[in-house]
Amino acid sequence: MRVLQIPVGQMANFTYIIADERKGEAAIIDPSWDLDKIFDILKKNKWKAKYVINTHSHFDHILGNEQVAEITGANIIQHKNSQVSKHMSVSEGDIVNVGDIPIRILHTPGHSADSICLIVDGHLVFTGDTLFVGNCGRVDLPGSNPREMYTSLLDKIAKLDESLIVYPGHDYGPSPTSKIGKEKMTNYVLRPRSIEEFLQFMAADE
Numbered sequence: 001m002r003v004l005q006i007p008v009g010q011m012a013n014f015t016y017i018i019a020d021e022r023k024g025e026a027a028i029i030d031p032s033w034d035l036d037k038i039f040d041i042l043k044k045n046k047w048k049a050k051y052v053i054n055t056h057s058h059f060d061h062i063l064g065n066e067q068v069a070e071i072t073g074a075n076i077i078q079h080k081n082s083q084v085s086k087h088m089s090v091s092e093g094d095i096v097n098v099g100d101i102p103i104r105i106l107h108t109p110g111h112s113a114d115s116i117c118l119i120v121d122g123h124l125v126f127t128g129d130t131l132f133v134g135n136c137g138r139v140d141l142p143g144s145n146p147r148e149m150y151t152s153l154l155d156k157i158a159k160l161d162e163s164l165i166v167y168p169g170h171d172y173g174p175s176p177t178s179k180i181g182k183e184k185m186t187n188y189v190l191r192p193r194s195i196e197e198f199l200q201f202m203a204a205d206e
Contacts, residue, residue: 001101001121004041005167005176009033011060012171016126019047020099027051027098028074029118029126030169031064038068049074050098055128055169056115057082079107081114090116108156110149111137117157124165125180131157131166133173136189139202150198158190 019026026047049072075087092107129137162181
């Protein structure tokens with residue numbers, strides 16, 4: 001398995017490519033800007049893009065969907081709550097395979113109703129805008145829900161294997177990646193607190 005983290009655009013976004021090199025199959029996660037970087041990598045490595053997977057449907061994560069799908073033939077995958085164009089819908093616990101690499105869907109609403117995290121082969125997790133290194137996504141946007149964010153962070157993400165490498169949707173932290181265990185120790189949004197304390201904390205943080 002190979003994972004490429006690609007900084008794109010002017011909003012510190014990350015696009016990712018995950019590939020089963022032996023099978024020559026790849027998935028593109030959250031394509032937005034600088035699509036030539038994606039096409040160059042696919043061509044150079046002779047990888048076929050099977051899927052485009054979006055961690056959520058905000059514009060800065062889906063802007064390149066249609067172009068990537070048209071050029072590569074990849075199918076677009078989003079959570080079933082997404083209201084934008086897709087080929088396949090997924091739900092909590094679904095498994096998507098890229099070559100022999102299993103990707104498990106974890107539904108993590110809060111930043112948006114259709115936010116998902118992607119747990120890949122038990123080794124890493126793409127967290128989109130649910131969890132950043134050192135922070136979490138906003139909960140004051142249309143479709144955001146701070147109560148759901150609490151559940152996603154404290155009841156789901158904080159209970160993942162601490163060895164999982166965290167690949168976030170934006171380069172907003174002190175490092176481009178982290179681990180679940182480190183985030184539990186250092187990220188203030190994962191600190192154990194009641195739902196009432198979390199809501200007060202998030203309101204103050206905004």
